[in-house]
Amino acid sequence: MNGCNQEEQKYKLMTIIVLLCAISSAARFVIDSTLPSLPAISQAFGVSGNQVQLTLSAYMLGFGLSQLIYGPLSDRWGRKSVLIGGCLLFLFANTAMIFTHSFTLLLLFRLLAGVGMGACGVLNRAIASDCFSGAAFSKAWSYTTTTLVAVLALAPLLGSVVQEWVGWHANYLMATLYVTLILSMIIFKLPETNVTHRLSHLSLSKVFKDYRTIFTTPSFIASSICYSLAFAGLIAYFQVSSLLLMNVFHLSAIQYGASSLVIAVCYFVGGFAVTQLVNTVGTKNLLLAGILILITSGLIMWIWGHFFTPSICSLLLPVSIFVIGARVIIPNALSHAFNNLRHLGGSTSAILGCLQMTSAALISYILAGRDYSSTSALAITFIGIGVVSLVTFYSDQLRITSNKVLIKIARTFVALTCFFVSIAI
Numbered sequence: 347m348n349g350c351n352q353e354e355q356k357y358k359l360m361t362i363i364v365l366l367c368a369i370s371s372a373a374r375f376v377i378d379s380t381l382p383s384l385p386a387i388s389q390a391f392g393v394s395g396n397q398v399q400l401t402l403s404a405y406m407l408g409f410g411l412s413q414l415i416y417g418p419l420s421d422r423w424g425r426k427s428v429l430i431g432g433c434l435l436f437l438f439a440n441t442a443m444i445f446t447h448s449f450t451l452l453l454l455f456r457l458l459a460g461v462g463m464g465a466c467g468v469l470n471r472a473i474a475s476d477c478f479s480g481a482a483f484s485k486a487w488s489y490t491t492t493t494l495v496a497v498l499a500l501a502p503l504l505g506s507v508v509q510e511w512v513g514w515h516a517n518y519l520m521a522t523l524y525v526t527l528i529l530s531m532i533i534f535k536l537p538e539t540n541v542t543h544r545l546s547h548l549s550l551s552k553v554f555k556d557y558r559t560i561f562t563t564p565s566f567i568a569s570s571i572c573y574s575l576a577f578a579g580l581i582a583y584f585q586v587s588s589l590l591l592m593n594v595f596h597l598s599a600i601q602y603g604a605s606s607l608v609i610a611v612c613y614f615v616g617g618f619a620v621t622q623l624v625n626t627v628g629t630k631n632l633l634l635a636g637i638l639i640l641i642t643s644g645l646i647m648w649i650w651g652h653f654f655t656p657s658i659c660s661l662l663l664p665v666s667i668f669v670i671g672a673r674v675i676i677p678n679a680l681s682h683a684f685n686n687l688r689h690l691g692g693s694t695s696a697i698l699g700c701l702q703m704t705s706a707a708l709i710s711y712i713l714a715g716r717d718y719s720s721t722s723a724l725a726i727t728f729i730g731i732g733v734v735s736l737v738t739f740y741s742d743q744l745r746i747t748s749n750k751v752l753i754k755i756a757r758t759f760v761a762l763t764c765f766f767v768s769i770a771i
Contacts, residue, residue: 358537359477359478359486361535362473362477362486362536362539363486363489365473365531365532365535365536366470366473366474366486366489366490367489367490367493368493368528368531369429369466369469369470369473369528369532370466370470370490370493370494371490371493371494371497371528372433372463372466372524372525372528373409373463373466373467374494374497374498374501375497375501375521375524376436376440376459376463376521376524376525377402377405377501377584378497378498378501378502378505378584378606379501379502379504379505379508379517379520379521379524380505380514380517380518380521381502381505381584381587381588382502382505382506382509382517382588382592382599382602382603383505383509383513383514383517383518383588384398384399384401384588384589385398385588385589385592385593386509386513386514387401387452387514390514391449391452392449393449395589395593396714396715396716397449397714398589399585399586399589399710399713399714400453400710400711400714401452401453401456402581402584402585402710403707403710403711403714404453404454404456404457404460404707405456405457405459405460405463406460406581406703406704406706406707406710407457407460407703407704407707408456408457408458408459408460408461408462408463408464409460409461409463409464409467409703410460410464410699410700410701410702410703410704410705410706410707411461411464411700411703411704412432412460412461412462412464412465413464413467413468413696413699413700413703414557414696414697414700415464416428416432416464416465416468416469416696417468417472417693417695417696418553418693418696420468420469420472420540421540424538424540425469425472425473425476425538425539425540426532426536426537426538426539427538428465428469429465429466429469429532429536430529430532430533431465432461432462432463432464432465432466432469433462433463433465433466433525433528433529433532434462434529435458435459435461435462436458436459436462436463436525437462437522437525437526437529438458438462439455439456439457439458439459439461439462440455440459440518440521440522440525441522442455443455443456443459443518444515444518444519444522460703463525464699464703466528467699467703468695468696468699470490471695471699472539472540472695473536473539474486474490475695476539476540476541477539491617495610495613495614495617496610498606498609498610498613499606499607499609499610499611501606502602502603502605502606503600503603503604503606503607504520504603505517505520505603506598506599506600506601506602506603506604507599507600507603508520509599510598510599510600553693556693557693557697560693560694560697561697564742565682565683565685565742566683566685566694568682568738568739568741568742569679569680569681569682569683569685569742570679570683570697570698570701570702571701571734571735571738572633572637572675572679572735572738572739573675573676573679573680573683573698573701573702574698574701574702574705574706575705575709575731575734575735576636576640576671576672576675576676576679576731576735577672577676577702577705577706578702578705578706578708578709578710578731579640579668579672579709579727579728579731580668580669580672581706581709581710582706582709582710582713582724582727582728583609583665583668583669583724585710585713585714586713586723586724587602587605587665588602590661590719590721590724591605591658591661593719594719594720595657595658595661597658605658605662608662608666609665609666609669612666612667612669612670612673613669613670613673615670615673616669616670616671616672616673616674617673617677619670619673619674620632620673620674620677620678624678629678629681629682630678630682632674632678633674633675633678633679633682633739634739635671635674636671636672636673636674636675636678637671637675637732637735637736637739638671638732638736639667639668639670639671639674640668640671640672640675640728640731640732640735641728641729641732641733641736642667642671643664643665643667643668643671643728643732644664644668644725644726644727644728644729644730644731644732645725645729646663646664646667647660647661647664647665647721647724647725647728648721648722648725648726648729650663650664650721651720651721651722651725652722656720656721660721661721661724664721664725664728665724668728675735680698683698709727709731712727713727
């Protein structure tokens with residue numbers, strides 16, 4: 347009898363893991379699968395390449411800000427019902443985009459789609475924390491990371507095939523069908539996981555008190571800045587990649603989709619490096635190494651673009667280096683961000699998700715006003731992200747350590763990168 351109960355429990359947990367992978371993949375899929383359609387949307391609505399980038403900015407803004415709301419709501423009314431509501435809002439907005447003929451309405455519906463998908467962005471972590479802890483949590487979450495790498499590789503490729511054969515409307519329809527499938531899985535297979543800690547009432551004063559505690563924790567501020575900027579750099583590349591590779595370097599939609607495989611491989615390489623080095627090198631040293639890699643990638647891209655003939659390699663090679671650095675930064679910054687805030691895990695996750703996506707939206711908006719016909723704007727973005735991260739890391743280390751070697755390294759790189767940025771500008 348006990349054996350049957352254990353098997354049943356194992357099956358339930360595996361079902362939760364599968365659902366976590368599906369929920370986590372949704373937000374990534376609806377972005378990556380539509381990237382090959384940006385040039386076509388620009389032509390269809392008669393807007394510039396810079397203006398069409400605002401569709402990504404609007405989505406990120408809605409996705410980020412909504413996470414502050416979904417966390418407390420799910421603590422009161424449960425994960426499942428709030429998750430269903432968010433998915434329904436996304437389906438409404440994403441379907442409306444297929445039929446709109448106004449670019450302004452397209453931006454509005456893209457914003458609402460981001461608000462809806464924000465539920466998946468924050469509640470996947472909350473569901474995981476409800477069902478798993480310790481090593482079991484790490485193991486379960488590793489499956490979602492693997493899923494995201496697969497989506498990163500396959501979604502742009504699939505989107506490019508759909509764009510080549512059918513058009514941009516079909517890519518948004520595909521995203522709608524994908525989320526509809528995941529919503530069906532949530533409705534019929536996901537149990538309510540917030541059973542023991544459900545709040546009897548929603549106290550706004552407690553929510554604001556928890557948020558204030560988090561925002562006044564220095565280690566969280568420093569780590570979340572590094573984490574958010576590394577992610578924003580990835581979004582910056584995805585935003586301009588289709589315009590650069592298809593409009594400037596004249597790749598076809600399918601060739602552009604195939605280029606995403608390079609990014610996925612580098613993302614995997616960065617993750618593998620973390621697992622192999624974290625125990626010997628340490629999370630702080632890996633975090634510093636990742637930041638220096640970001641700066642290096644931007645400098646290589648800027649120098650290559652200004653002194654040598656621009657090519658696909660002059661874009662993809664530095665971006666590949668940046669992706670490895672970002673992949674090294676993200677898990678180590680996350681680890682430090684949650685230090686001293688484990689008791690506020692849900693609220694910490696919501697704020698971290700909000701900062702992550704709003705930072706991406708801000709970088710996206712700034713980049714949308716720049717000339718995308720060369721790699722200069724992206725190179726300066728990478729350098730700037732690295733410099734701000736390094737200054738943040740350097741400031742935090744001054745607060746907690748007297749490691750003179752570490753401080754000298756940071757000062758040297760701050761000076762060098764500020765010099766190169768001043769030349770570039």
